Amino acid sequence: MVVGEMAEPVQVLVVGGGPGGYTAAARAAELGKDVVLIERQRLGGVCLNVGCIPSKVLTTAAHDITRAASGAERGLHADIKLDFGALQAWKASVVDRLVGGVGQVLSKVRVVEGTAYFLDANRVSVENDDQVSHFRFEHAIIATGSEPLQLPDLPVDQKRIVDSTGALAFDEVPENLAVVGGGYIGTELGMAYAKLGARVTLVEATEGILTGFDADLAKTVADHAKAIGIDVRTSTFAKVLDGDDLVVMGPEGEGRVPADKVLVAVGRRPLVGELQLEDLGIKLTASGHIAVDEQCRTNVANIFAIGDVIEGPALAHKASAEGRVAAEVICGLPSAFDSVVPLIAFTDPEVAAVGLTEAEAKAEGRTVLVGRNKFSTSGRAIILGEETGLVKVVIDAETDVVLGFHIAGPNASDLIGEATVAVETACRAEDLAATVHPHPTLVESLHEAVLAALRRAKR
DSSP: OOTTOOOEEEEEEEEOOSHHHHHHHHHHHHTTOOEEEEESSOTTHHHHHHSHHHHHHHHHHHHHHHHHHTGGGGTOOOOOOOOHHHHHHHHHHHHHHHHHHHHHHTTTSEEEESEEEEEETTEEEEEETTEEEEEEEEEEEEOOOEEEOOBTTBOOOSSSEEOHHHHTTOSSOOSEEEEEOOSHHHHHHHHHHHHTTOEEEEEOSSSSSSBTBOHHHHHHHHHHHHHTTOEEEOSOEEEEEETTEEEEEETTEEEEEEOSEEEEOSOEEEOOGGGOGGGTTOOBOTTSOBOOOTTSBOSSTTEEEOGGGSSSOOOHHHHHHHHHHHHHHHTTOOOOOOOOOOEEEOOSSOEEEEEOOHHHHHHTTOOEEEEEEEGGGOHHHHHHTOOOOEEEEEEETTTOBEEEEEEESTTHHHHHHHHHHHHHTTOBHHHHHHSOOOSSOSTHHHHHHHHHHHHHHTO
C-alpha cells in the first residue's frame, strides 16, 4: 500500500458472494451495519452459477425423461425428445433469475467487483482490471469458497477433460463419458448424463461410491447406477488418456475406458491462496482450511471465516448458517454454530442423511436400535413409480434419543427436513412415533422406520 493512500472505512467487509457470503452480508446489513461485499466474478458463487443450481436443473431434467419414458405402465404414452440446447438455455435462465434475487437480498449492501488481498488485519486492496481500491474494515468475513481438486495426469482443459463446471456446459450429451470420482458430484452428474443418453463409466479409487454416506444408502445408489447401464468400477485408479480411451488400473490390472469426455470430480479444496492470509498469521488446519471457533472467528479476533474455507461438508446450507452466525456475533448477538448439517446427493435415488450412522454411533460406544422401512411398502412411492430405496433410523437404546436418519429414495432431499429437526432437538423416538403423519405420503416412511425400531426394542 502506498503511503498516504486513502482507504475507505467500512464496518463489515465480506469477501466472497456465494451463499455464505451474501447471507452474512445481508444479515449484518439487516442488523444495522455498513457492509461492503467483494466478489470477483458473479453473485451467487459456485453454488448458484456453476454448482448446486445448474446441476439440479440437469438432474431434474434427466429424472423427468426417465419418468416420462416409464409412463406406459400407467397408461401414459409420450414421445419425449431431448433438445439439449434448449435445456442449457433453461438452465441459464434459472441461474439468471436467482442471481437477480441475490441482488435484491443485498439491496442494503454495497457490492464491489474485484479480487481482494489482505494487507493487514484491518485493510484490504481490491483489484479490478487496472483499478485498485482500498478498504479499512472493523470486521471481515472470509467466504471465498472452494475449487475442484486436480489430477496431475488428467489436467482439466474444459474441452475433453472437464471439471464439474465444464460438465455443466457441454454443447451436447457426450457419447462416452468417463467420470473420475464417485463422490456426490461425480455420481450425480454421471447418473444424469446416463439417463440423458451417454454411455457412462464411473471410476472410483476407493471400495465404494458416496463415501461418507451410510453403507446401505451407497449400495442402493450403486446398484441402481448399474441397473441404468453405468459401468461402476471401484478400487480403480484413473491414469492417463491414450487416444480415445482413459487408461485405468483396477483389481484385474490395467484396462481401458471409452472416453469422448472425462469428468474429473475427485473433491474440492479451500480457495484461500490469493488472500495473503500468511501475512496476517491466520491459522490453517492440516487440511489447509481456515481454523475457526464455534462463532466462526479465526485466531485474528476481528476476522471470521465461513463455508468451504473452513472444515466440514462443503454445502451451501452449511455456509449460509455459518454466515448468519458470523454476522450476528459481529453485531453483538449471542450466536454460535452448533447445528447438525444434513447431507444430500441428488443421485437416483436421492440420498440424504443427518446425524450419526449406525457404525459411528457404535464406535462411540453407544447401544443402538436401528429401524428400517423400504419405499416399496409406501403407497405414495408405488403411485409415483419410485419404489427403490429405504429409510434407516438410528436410536440410542438407553435414552430413546434419535441419533441419525439415513434416506435413499424419492424426494429424500425434502424428507431430510423433518429428520434434521428430530436430530437437532434430540427428539425421543417415542415422541416421533406418537406424531401423526399424513397418508398417503413419503414422509410416512420415516414414521414407519421409527415404529420398526421400537417394535424391535420390545421383543
